[in-house]
Amino acid sequence: MTKEYETIINTITLPYRWALGPAWTRFFDGLKEEKIYGTRCRKCKKIFVPARSFCPDCFEDLDEWSDVSQEGTLRSWTLVKKSHYGQVRRPPYALGLIHLDGTDCDFIHFIGGIDLSDLKKVREKIKAGTRVKAVWNKEKNANIHDISYFKPLK
């Protein structure tokens, strides 16, 4: 639509430097070594992943670290088809809520290793309950992308 009045365009770019804190730092260092760390609550016995410094239920310190399974079950997923400004990658890409074996919450990551161009085929290939396994990036930078994606197992 053509505007018949004045507007101005202003793009805001602001640099921030965020502290990761000890729990995220150790978690990401773990990814660099191809390990996925969780932390276990002494009170409720639940294992949370990514590892964190306090229990979101009990509000107690978490200091028992656990190298958790790299396989799990898909709880839900989505195939992103639409583009938007500042998007993390070019569509199509898939995201999943993954219940890693032995843990007590869901882990979020990309689902990949399959052809994502045809939604119908993707829907046949991945479903809630599909078993998935972490696939590692060759190049690692101690961040969440050190895991490339989770690949459906046959």
Added chain:
Amino acid sequence: MRKMAIAQFAQSAGVESKENLMDFTYRISKEVLDKAGLKRSEVGCVVIASSDIFHSGLSCANAIDWDGAGAFMVEGTRAEDSMFAFIYACMRIMSGHFDTVLVTSIVKGSENPENDTLTGFFADPFYMRPLGINETTAAAMQMREYMQRCNITEEQCAKVVVKNLGNALFNPYAHVRKRVTVDDVLNSDVVSDPLKALECAPKSEGVASILLAAEDKAKKLTDKPVWVKGFGTSMDHFNLGDRDLLNGQLKIAAGRAYKMAGIRNPKKEIDVAEICEPYAFQELLWCEKLGLCGDGEGGKLIDSGVTQMHGASPVNPSGGVLAMNPYVSRGLYRLIESAMQISGSAGGHQVDKKVKTALAHGTHGFAGQCHSLVILEG
């Protein structure tokens, strides 16, 4: 509890406004004061709702919003969600500190980047943000889980869009007003499977303003006070993976509001509900949690037709958020529609039945992390 009522209100239409943010805010706030016959200096205090940076590109947004809302040199506060702003206003009256509070909410969607770009910033910068979690991708995963666990079909979700956009045809304040079919919805572009384009709320303009007043004052400011009977809020975990996306905190928020309002059977006692559904399926899920139908029965609810404009329990006669989504302001829009239904002033989108009690609901955050609701009565 000190009795209080919505005395006056005003809202802008969803069309793109040529006014700048401050003038836009001024016009609607002024309209409310004029309707009440109040001077700015006669208002007890002002509460505004706006979003720092992301939904306006300004920080602190209140620095500019204050002036348009007439809050300069008047006591005030600010919230990032307008339903919460309204509840703060209620508390200010209940405290006895003030007899009148002006609540104004401000968003100019046409000026902003896309909703998905903005809501991606709700996520933490280490984990969820670099994976592309935003309001839409979170909702898409919630929708798939809802469909699977409760046997909800894509057709049932699409019916919500058909109903709400159809209702919006009669609402001059709505942004998206068109007749669509279930097939139109199902065949609209896939945004984030299973969510289709028509199932996702637009990005709208919206300044809304409500004058809340204590009992004695309200009776002087209006012939038709709409009484606040109760409110409730609740908040879930931040991390999506820590939550049961189908059993969030809405039931708790609703329980608080119903207890305060003395509502025992919401299904029977709520005459009309205005529900915040940025994604079509959420209307069905939220209806379950609000007790307007049983758990897992959201699909049956839309199939039964009772939530249609002329049904026994109309939901979103305004067209809801699917038809009008001025992000921060959407809570006040739900309240204003509820007040219009109670006072019989909704015009073409007035429901058939007599409305004594109405429910206004708001939500923000991923997949309904935060919920709030207000019960109003004629």
